[in-house]
Amino acid sequence: MSDFAKIGAAVIGTGFIGSVHLQMLRRLGVDVRGVLGSSPERGAQAAASLGVAQAYAGLDDLLADERVDVVHVTSPNHAHYPQVKAILGAGKHVVCEKPLAMTSAQSAEMVEIARASGKVAAVCYNIRFYPLNQQAHGMVRAGDLGEIRFVTGHYHQDWLARPTDWNWRLRSEMGGALRSVGDIGTHWVDLTSFVTGLKAEAVMAELATFIPERQRPKGPVATFSSGAGETETVAIDTDDAAMIVIRYEGGARGVMSTSQINTGRKNSLQWDVAGSKASAAWDSETPDHLFIGHRDRANETLMRDFTLMNPTGTAAATLPPGHVEGFGDSFHAFFRAVYRDVAAGGRQEGSTWATFEDGHYEMRFCDAVLKSAKEGRWVRLDEI
Missing domain, CATH: 3.40.50.720 (NAD(P)-binding Rossmann-like Domain)
Incomplete structure (x- = not known):
């Protein structure tokens, strides 16, 4: 049992x-x-x-x-x-x-x-719980990358690339004023904050809505599915894509983009972290490989292998090396960590799942992005 x-x-x-x-x-x-x-x-x-x-x-x-x-x-x-x-x-x-x-x-x-x-x-x-993201978190905490300087990447999808694509997230009254940033961009913000330990101090953002009108089916539509039957034309006031420049506390800088209209990109979250000693990068579409960059010796690609990983990364791994752990496995590892703490009566020391405090940080980030895009200026998160 x-x-x-x-x-x-x-x-x-x-x-x-x-x-x-x-x-x-x-x-x-x-x-x-x-x-x-x-x-x-x-x-x-x-x-x-x-x-x-x-x-x-x-x-x-x-x-x-x-x-x-x-x-x-x-x-x-x-x-x-x-x-x-x-x-x-x-x-x-x-x-x-x-x-x-x-x-x-x-x-x-x-x-x-x-x-x-x-x-x-x-x-x-859940994306925190791909084992190599836990590995990267442990590497940064151990000082393997040195001082973090520059964080770049994106989260791009294509499931809303056509005017006939529809989902409840397109409706600001249901999904919020931000769509690509709120729905998938917050994953990137949370993940890079988790990996690097950095929080944004200020943002400069531009939002884009490339499809100002869409065809909404009159019946229900499941996420990532195509609607069918009678439709009606509706105006769209949420972002298809976004470009965001970030100033982190402590002096590091970042650049990210989000998109739900990049044809051919099904679920591409990429981050690249440059430190003073080394760099690291990860792509959600090849989740069992972590790039580790060096200046004075050959670069590395670490395949998920718990015989070679640090304790933080190993704790999130389930399958043997070479047996790819994917999207569903990340939920399994996340729930396993949460339910251990439920069984223990509360969050335990060393737990790595996102708290409501983390979720609140992402919401402050989103509100700062909205304010920046509307006012065309840098917005500090402490303004929110």
């Missing part, structure tokens, strides 16, 4: 990412008690198709289930704030999808509520 079999979980949201949460919780051995859909009918349909015993009629029904210890929030962004407040208020642990909230004002309140609750409150920045 799994060490986590006595922990009960429920998942809010039955779309693409909700099903990923469910699958990886099952792999971990967690008892998934039920799911909550956007309506009782959709919840019941999802429960039947996913093989879950119960579909809750509403949030109150879920929170009243004493068998549920941890709630996973994978609903649209606008629902995170009220749902998380209710979950913590009910005395349950929470794992919330990113971004944590719609605004930094909301996320600041969520941080305080989580802190007062004493419960485990994690934000789903």
